[in-house]
Amino acid sequence: MKVKRKFQGVLLDEALRYLEHSPEVTIPKLLRLLEPWAQLPRHRHILQAVVTAWEDENNNWRRLLMRAFDQLAPPVRRRFLTNFLLNASLEGIPRGHALAAEHQINVPWAILMDPTSRCNLSCRGCWAQEYENTADLSLATMDRIIREGKELGIYMYLYSGGEPLLRATDIVALAERHDDCMFCAFTNGSLVDSQLALTLAQLGNVALALSVEGFAADTDGRRGAGSYEHMMNAMDHLRHHGALFGFSTCYHRDNTAGVVDPAFVDSMIARGAFFGWYFTYIPLGQHAEPQMLATAEQRLAVMQSIRQFRREKDLFFLDFWNDGDSSGGCIAGGRRYLHINAHGDVEPCAFVHYSDTNIHNVSLWEALHSPLFLQYRQNQPFHENLLLPCPLLDNPARLGQMVAASGARSTQHRDRESPEVLAAKCLPAARLWQTKAAEIWNEHLTAQ
Numbered sequence: 001m002k003v004k005r006k007f008q009g010v011l012l013d014e015a016l017r018y019l020e021h022s023p024e025v026t027i028p029k030l031l032r033l034l035e036p037w038a039q040l041p042r043h044r045h046i047l048q049a050v051v052t053a054w055e056d057e058n059n060n061w062r063r064l065l066m067r068a069f070d071q072l073a074p075p076v077r078r079r080f081l082t083n084f085l086l087n088a089s090l091e092g093i094p095r096g097h098a099l100a101a102e103h104q105i106n107v108p109w110a111i112l113m114d115p116t117s118r119c120n121l122s123c124r125g126c127w128a129q130e131y132e133n134t135a136d137l138s139l140a141t142m143d144r145i146i147r148e149g150k151e152l153g154i155y156m157y158l159y160s161g162g163e164p165l166l167r168a169t170d171i172v173a174l175a176e177r178h179d180d181c182m183f184c185a186f187t188n189g190s191l192v193d194s195q196l197a198l199t200l201a202q203l204g205n206v207a208l209a210l211s212v213e214g215f216a217a218d219t220d221g222r223r224g225a226g227s228y229e230h231m232m233n234a235m236d237h238l239r240h241h242g243a244l245f246g247f248s249t250c251y252h253r254d255n256t257a258g259v260v261d262p263a264f265v266d267s268m269i270a271r272g273a274f275f276g277w278y279f280t281y282i283p284l285g286q287h288a289e290p291q292m293l294a295t296a297e298q299r300l301a302v303m304q305s306i307r308q309f310r311r312e313k314d315l316f317f318l319d320f321w322n323d324g325d326s327s328g329g330c331i332a333g334g335r336r337y338l339h340i341n342a343h344g345d346v347e348p349c350a351f352v353h354y355s356d357t358n359i360h361n362v363s364l365w366e367a368l369h370s371p372l373f374l375q376y377r378q379n380q381p382f383h384e385n386l387l388l389p390c391p392l393l394d395n396p397a398r399l400g401q402m403v404a405a406s407g408a409r410s411t412q413h414r415d416r417e418s419p420e421v422l423a424a425k426c427l428p429a430a431r432l433w434q435t436k437a438a439e440i441w442n443e444h445l446t447a448q
Ligand code: SF4
Pocket: 320, 321, 329, 330, 331, 332, 348, 349, 350, 351, 352, 389, 390, 391, 392, 393
């Protein structure tokens, strides 16, 4: 099997070289060459869907692929295929599943790390203000996490913060050291200049998710004057050099209509974005503004709009709270991902600021055995209705139960918020969404 894979790898390398010259001819060949790597039925299904999409000249996924070949620098195309598609997904996911089944723990597909809790902005309602904003993960610690992760088949690493590009030098160093991994940083874009964009395009294995809240008025309204322009300038630099980027948006009571406006999505595509990542506002910590929580109608509008966009737009969409039916519920606690903050606290999720384990004291393998992560594994999915995936936002009592059972503590150094206080802020919105989600889920079950 190994020899066969090696041979297929050589063929793939060859195909990638041809790809530079004639994508229209080579892409179908490349898709066929990827088939032996697709061990899971879900992966085979996705590959087949891409083949089918490719055969339709008007298909939005075909347009997305052609845009990738027009816009992205050759190292980016190559690293995306080998690092993201092969290493992280087609090979990494089955390996993680096998380890998880053998050891009865969760083994993630991706690790999200905060290189720093420092930030050069001060956005309204941002959770970063609840951590002490002076902490950094050292280069050596991040390097160790990645090395230990690769032994478990984890080749996907994301950065949040704080503003991760305050550590751009180390992010570049890690991408060079681990040129078999894919990286993506969530950034406000203010530190992206032409030189950094060129470096990322030459590396090929670092994508950026630029934070935006809609058009200029909504973005500057939450993130500060000039933020939208900084983000647009960053996109222009990245596009010019052929680096991979998308946008990340947080929808809340005041901007939801703007971020589901097709004109906004079209503007991101026109600017050169390849993916759009939708999150919703969570009222974490003492500076939170619970009135910013999206209403049930707004959450439904996001869900329906994104599902429609996926049929029409040449952009890859991720809907963090509303894709539970395709992800099998909550992906945290190492089931698909985990979060390590700038202090080294290993948290189930970027939005769950409780931990019983610090990466400075344990290996990644030991962290996956932590009591809180085992609680997640035992309790997932948190609701039979997969449109209610979250133990924090949709089923607020569940998080407190797991924190109590595991002995985990708040990692928010500034206010040490208890899960009960947080749950009380989420409960009114949760009750309204539970009613709406039950209606949709029942219709879905009836349709089946
Ligand atoms: S804990 Fe909530 S926000 Fe985090 S992955 Fe699970 S469902 Fe999503």
